[in-house]
Amino acid sequence: xxxxxxxxxxxxxxxxxxxxxxxxxxxxxxxxxxxxxxxxxxxxxxxxxxxxxxxxxxxxxxxxxxxxxxxxxxxxxxxxxxxxxx
Amino acid sequence: xxxxxxxxxxxxxxxxxxxxxxxxxxxxxxxxxxxxxxxxxxxxxxxxxxxxxxxxxxxxxxxxxxxxxxxxxxxxxxxxxxxxxxxxxxxxxxxxxxxxxxxxxxxxxxxxxxxxxxxxxxxxxxxxxxxxxxxxxxxxxxxxxxxxxxxxxxxxxxxxxxxxxxxxxxxxxxxxxxxxxxxxxxxxxxxxxxxxxxxxxxxxxxxxxxxxxxxxxxxxxxxxxxxxxxxxxxxxxxxxxxxxxxxxxxxxxxxxxxxxxxxxxxxxxxxxxxxxxxxxxxxxxxxxxxxxxxxxxxxxxxxxxxxxxxxxxxxxxxxxxxxxxxxxxxxx
Numbered sequence: 001x002x003x004x005x006x007x008x009x010x011x012x013x014x015x016x017x018x019x020x021x022x023x024x025x026x027x028x029x030x031x032x033x034x035x036x037x038x039x040x041x042x043x044x045x046x047x048x049x050x051x052x053x054x055x056x057x058x059x060x061x062x063x064x065x066x067x068x069x070x071x072x073x074x075x076x077x078x079x080x081x082x083x084x085x086x
Numbered sequence: 087x088x089x090x091x092x093x094x095x096x097x098x099x100x101x102x103x104x105x106x107x108x109x110x111x112x113x114x115x116x117x118x119x120x121x122x123x124x125x126x127x128x129x130x131x132x133x134x135x136x137x138x139x140x141x142x143x144x145x146x147x148x149x150x151x152x153x154x155x156x157x158x159x160x161x162x163x164x165x166x167x168x169x170x171x172x173x174x175x176x177x178x179x180x181x182x183x184x185x186x187x188x189x190x191x192x193x194x195x196x197x198x199x200x201x202x203x204x205x206x207x208x209x210x211x212x213x214x215x216x217x218x219x220x221x222x223x224x225x226x227x228x229x230x231x232x233x234x235x236x237x238x239x240x241x242x243x244x245x246x247x248x249x250x251x252x253x254x255x256x257x258x259x260x261x262x263x264x265x266x267x268x269x270x271x272x273x274x275x276x277x278x279x280x281x282x283x284x285x286x287x288x289x290x291x292x293x294x295x296x297x298x299x300x301x302x303x304x305x306x307x308x309x310x311x312x313x314x315x316x317x318x319x320x321x322x323x324x325x326x327x328x329x330x331x332x333x334x335x336x337x338x339x340x341x342x343x344x345x346x347x348x349x350x351x352x353x354x355x356x357x358x359x360x361x362x363x364x365x366x367x368x369x370x371x372x373x374x375x376x377x378x379x380x381x382x383x384x385x386x387x388x389x390x391x392x393x394x395x396x397x398x399x400x401x402x403x404x405x406x407x408x409x410x411x412x413x414x415x416x417x418x
Contacts, residue, residue: 026087031087040090041090043392047347
């Protein structure tokens, strides 16, 4: 499956994955603020991040190193990280 | 989407931020199969876990194992047994490598010159009378002398049904010894007569635990939400049990669907190869399990479920803070 590597589309894809995998309510991929702090504001923890990372790894065929989790605090930062690995 | 800051005032939000990135990853280690007590109701012996594995005796093997645990991402070693203080070289091997908590019956004093700031939790089962029935002796008389005034020690006071209406005297004794206390409930794995919980007793106990926290805020390390969870077995309308428990050894965890759980958690036997199913006995009925750490962890891993109302979020913060204090990630 080919996937878009455009940053904005990666952001939307990550938001979709988060909403689906973590069952987040009252938010859509389009309204999910890519700069909101996922830990301090959304309440995401390392198990959530691991869940999202697995799906992202499958989708984009790259590996997210667990040691990098602490840096991945917003959707935009995750998108840039993914982009850098493609 | 509800956010954490939208539910909290600045003071609570700062408290939240102090703990939100702690990322505690604990595992539990049977340091030895031996103990200097034989308590009725101790799951380790009643379920035969002391015979589950042949104890590794070589300290170099322990050191190598601990290195691998550190590489695995463990940042909190919880030492149980048997009685860990019977093998201080192994305890020291952990302490040199990882933040370490040592559960003990307190009969042997951990030498503070070797372990200056290691957290020590002393088990206490009810009052003098209960202790004589269940453990064969009044351990408090010895442990309170060994650890009097120690700033890195607290009592793990296991409350029995016979303690209802009597906890204040125990809490005061602990306070008078210059120590802290955390309360938990007896699970009565060996079915000792008179030590089973009845629903009305649990209700009374919850009120009493709340009272103790109000009366001794500098001594009791606890939270009222924890009292609710541990006495009712319910959280946000969900019932504690096998399909909810977060403290299951990860490589043995085949539950489907997977609940929110402790990442990479393993409870290791003392051969350093065998894994136990969970943080307590595999023979225990999960639906009536009263394990305090499992219930605390149940709250902690379900953070997003608490992002509902200000009170829910504050409850979550208080339980997480309690855990972080008990294991020295934040000060008392």
